[in-house]
Amino acid sequence: MQARDLYDLPWSGRCHCGHIGYEVTGAPKFVFACHCTDCQQLSASAYAIGMLLDSEALVIDEGKLSEYAKTADSGVISRQYSCGRCSTWLYTAKDNTPETVILRPSSLDDRAWVRPVAQIFTDSARPWALLATAFSLPGNVEAPERLIEAFAASDIRPSTLK
Ligand SMILES: [Zn+2]
Ligand SMILES: [Zn+2]
Numbered sequence: 733m734q735a736r737d738l739y740d741l742p743w744s745g746r747c748h749c750g751h752i753g754y755e756v757t758g759a760p761k762f763v764f765a766c767h768c769t770d771c772q773q774l775s776a777s778a779y780a781i782g783m784l785l786d787s788e789a790l791v792i793d794e795g796k797l798s799e800y801a802k803t804a805d806s807g808v809i810s811r812q813y814s815c816g817r818c819s820t821w822l823y824t825a826k827d828n829t830p831e832t833v834i835l836r837p838s839s840l841d842d843r844a845w846v847r848p849v850a851q852i853f854t855d856s857a858r859p860w861a862l863l864a865t866a867f868s869l870p871g872n873v874e875a876p877e878r879l880i881e882a883f884a885a886s887d888i889r890p891s892t893l894k
Contacts (some may be wrong), residue, residue: 739889743838747820751795754822756835758789761876762883763837764850765865767857770804774821778861781832781848782824784876790823790833797822806872825877845891849882 739775745800759786771780799817803809809827814820822836837846850867862868866882873879883885 736827738889740859740892743840743842743890745837745843746823746834747795747815747818747822747839748879749815749818751817751819751820752797752815752820753793754839755791755793756789756840757791758786759783760835760883761832762850762879763848763888764873764879765848765863766851766852767855767861768853769856770802771853772856778858780821780853781837781846783837783846785833785835787825787831787833790835825846826868842892843891845894846888847888849886849888850879 734868739755739796741759744753745756746753762885763781763783765781768777772778774780796816799811799813801809801811812821813823813825815822820839821836822839824835837843840846848863848865848871848892850873851863851865852867852869852873853871854868855870867879
C-alpha cells in the first residue's frame, strides 16, 4: 500500500491568521512530544509536539515565513519557522539533518487524530506533564528506526480514514 493511501495525503495546514498555508505530501515518520527546555520556551507550554517529515514533503504554498536560528546545547543550529504576522510556530529545521524537518502538527487543518508515540527529553519534563507514550526517552532520539516502526504499526491515522 502506498503511503499516500495509508495517510490520505496530501494534508493542508495553516497558521492561526491564515497568512501561511502549506501542504504535507509525504508520509510522517513519527510524532513525538519534546520536553526539552527550548521546546518549553518556544511553545510557551510544558512540551512541544513534533512530526518528523522528509524535507520535500513539506510544501509552503503562500505567505512569508519568519526564521529564527539558534545554536542548541548540542551545538546544532536549529531554525524555527513561524508566521511573520501571527507568530504561529510551524516547523523546525536542523542544520545537521537537512533531509528532515519537524512539523508542528497543531497547525494541520485535520489535527484531532495526531498523537505522539514517544516523548523525549523527559529529564527536563514537568512531572505533571509526562505522557503515557510507548517510548519515553530521557534525552534525544538515538534510534529513530524503532519509533518509525512503532508509528507505522500504530493506529494513528487521519480522521478521514476512520
Ligand atoms: Zn499567521
Ligand atoms: Zn525540544
